[in-house]
Amino acid sequence: MLRYDLHCHSTHSDGLLTPRALVCRSAERGVDVLALTDHDELSGIAEAKQAAGEARIRLVPGVELSVSWRHVTLHVLGLHVDPDCPALCSGLETIRAGRSARARRMGDALAAVGIPGAYEGALRQVTSERLISRTHFARFLVEAGHARSTKDVFQRYLASGKPGHVEHTWASLPQAIGWIDAAGGQAVLAHPGRYPLSPTEMQDLLTEFQAGGGAGIEVQSPSHSATQVLEFARHARRLGLAASSGSDYHGPGEGSVDLGDMPPLPAGLVPIWQDW
Ligand code: AMP
Ligand code: MN
Ligand code: MN
Ligand code: MN
Numbered sequence: 001m002l003r004y005d006l007h008c009h010s011t012h013s014d015g016l017l018t019p020r021a022l023v024c025r026s027a028e029r030g031v032d033v034l035a036l037t038d039h040d041e042l043s044g045i046a047e048a049k050q051a052a053g054e055a056r057i058r059l060v061p062g063v064e065l066s067v068s069w070r071h072v073t074l075h076v077l078g079l080h081v082d083p084d085c086p087a088l089c090s091g092l093e094t095i096r097a098g099r100s101a102r103a104r105r106m107g108d109a110l111a112a113v114g115i116p117g118a119y120e121g122a123l124r125q126v127t128s129e130r131l132i133s134r135t136h137f138a139r140f141l142v143e144a145g146h147a148r149s150t151k152d153v154f155q156r157y158l159a160s161g162k163p164g165h166v167e168h169t170w171a172s173l174p175q176a177i178g179w180i181d182a183a184g185g186q187a188v189l190a191h192p193g194r195y196p197l198s199p200t201e202m203q204d205l206l207t208e209f210q211a212g213g214g215a216g217i218e219v220q221s222p223s224h225s226a227t228q229v230l231e232f233a234r235h236a237r238r239l240g241l242a243a244s245s246g247s248d249y250h251g252p253g254e255g256s257v258d259l260g261d262m263p264p265l266p267a268g269l270v271p272i273w274q275d276w
Contacts, residue, residue: 002032002033002273003030003031003032003033003260004031004032004033004245004271004273005026005031005033005034005035005245005246005247005249005259005260005262006033006034006035006037006060006062006077006079006188006218006244006245006246006272006273007035007037007062007064007077007190007218007221007244007245007246007247007248007249008022008026008034008035008036008037008246008247008248008249008250008259009037009038009039009064009248009249009250009251010022010036010038010044010048011044011127011128012038012041012043012044012127012128012130012131013038013039013040013041013044013064013128013131013133014039014131014133014135014136014250015038015249015250015251016127016250016251016252016253016254017251017252018044018047019036019044019045019047019048019051020047020048020050020051022034022036022048022249022259023036023048023051023052023055023057023059024051024055025259026055026057026259026260027055027056027057029258029259029260029261030260031057031259031260032057032058033057033058033060033273033276034048034052034057034058034059034060034259035059035060035061035062035077035079035246036048036059036060036061036062037062037063037064037077037078037079037246038063038064038131039063039064039066039075039131039133040063040064040065040066040092040095040096040099040131041063041092041096041128041130041131042061042063042081042083042088042089042092043128043130045059045061045083046083048061049061060079060080060276061080061081061082061083062077062078062079062080062081062185063077063078063081063088063092063180064076064077064078064190065077065078065091065092065095065170065171065176065179065180066095066170066171067170067171067172067173067175067176068168068169068170068171068172069172069173069205069208070201072195072196072197073168073170074173074189074190074195074205075189075190075191076173076176076177076180076187076188076189076190076214077187077188077189077190077218077244077246078176078179078180078183078185078186078187078188079185079186079188079244079272080184080185080186080276081180081183081184081185082183082184082185083183085179085182085183085184087178087179087182087183088179088180088182088183088185091171091175091176091179092179094171095170095171096130096131098168098169098170099131099132099133100132102166102168103119103122103123103132103137104119105166106118106119106122106134106137106158106164106165106166107119107120107122109163109164109165109166110137110157110163110164112163113157113163113164115141115144115146115157115164118137118140118141118164121137121140121141121143121144122136122137122139122140123136124140125137125139125140125143134154134158135150135250137153137157137158137164138150138153138154138158141153141157150254160196173208173209173212174212177209177212177213177214178213181213186215186216186242186272187209187213187214187215187216188214188215188216188217188218188242188244188272189205189206189209189214189216189217189218190218190221190246190248191218191221191223191224191248192205192206192217192218192232192235193221193223193224193225193228193231193232194223202235206235206239206241207239210239210241214241215241215242215272216236216241216242216243216244216272217232217235217236217241217242217243217244218232218243218244218245218246219232219233219236219243219244219245219265219266219269220243220244220245220246220262220263220264220265221245221246221248221262222247222248222255222256222257222262223248229266230266233265233266233268233269236269236270237268237269240270242269242270242271242272242274243265243266243269243270243271243272244271244272245262245264245265245271246262247259247260247261247262
């Protein structure tokens with residue numbers, strides 16, 4: 001049995017390790033197949049691929065796209081995408097441009113509640129000039145003493161409805177799936193248990209996702225409780241969607257699960273890697 005970890009982040013988005021360091025850590029921890037899935041960004045893949053060749057593990061080129069669907073932000077993973085696909089690259093460029101504009105508005109919103117300089121502070125946390133995320137604001141706010149932990153920052157300032165959160169429209173679901181498809185990849189709905197949707201809305205989302213060409217759902221994720229793992233396993237079986245598994249690792253000291261440490265998928269599922 002090979003060990004798969006199909007979701008993690010490097011310094012090319014909001015992770016703390018370089019692509020090379022992520023690959024080395026994965027190899028040391030017994031991962032056989034690793035997908036690098038930076039937010040809206042493919043620029044880490046070349047380095048990860050080279051390091052994977054040297055460490056003798058298999059690197060799956062991936063990405064995690066930010067999507068707006070109805071009132072929620074969704075994340076859609078693209079696995080086995082061609083990182084040179086023009087349609088995917090230009091789509092991601094558009095999403096990243098939106099991130100820069102949003103970050104400025106977040107800075108203004110935080111200034112309005114008595115935290116000046118947050119945009120500049122977040123920029124100092126950024127590890128790739130191509131991408132700024134809420135995580136960089138969170139790290140700045142902790143460092144500046146406005147909160148104890150990044151979890152605390154999100155609860156007080158950055159989560160939906162909080163003073164530093166600004167509304168933003170990302171890519172549409174058909175756009176995201178279309179770009180992944182153009183790049184020859186498989187679209188996987190990331191951590192579905194995180195979305196604030198009613199059972200009917202979740203049903204609608206899964207139906208739309210599958211009808212639009214979505215291949216699988218991330219069943220095993222640190223974002224899911226044991227009950228949610230079983231719930232999304234049932235959805236996958238019922239709809240004939242494949243199942244994926246990933247640690248969503250962001251770096252040492254962040255999150256609860258290290259690279260390669262997800263439990264196995266529940267029984268009776270078709271893993272997304274079935275035909276790899
Ligand atoms: P963005 O895509 O810029 O909106 O940032 C989303 C990122 O923020 C996620 O990928 C996580 O890395 C991080 N994040 C979101 N919610 C939380 C939370 N409650 N605690 C810690 N990190 C979070
Ligand atoms: Mn992240
Ligand atoms: Mn995500
Ligand atoms: Mn992620």
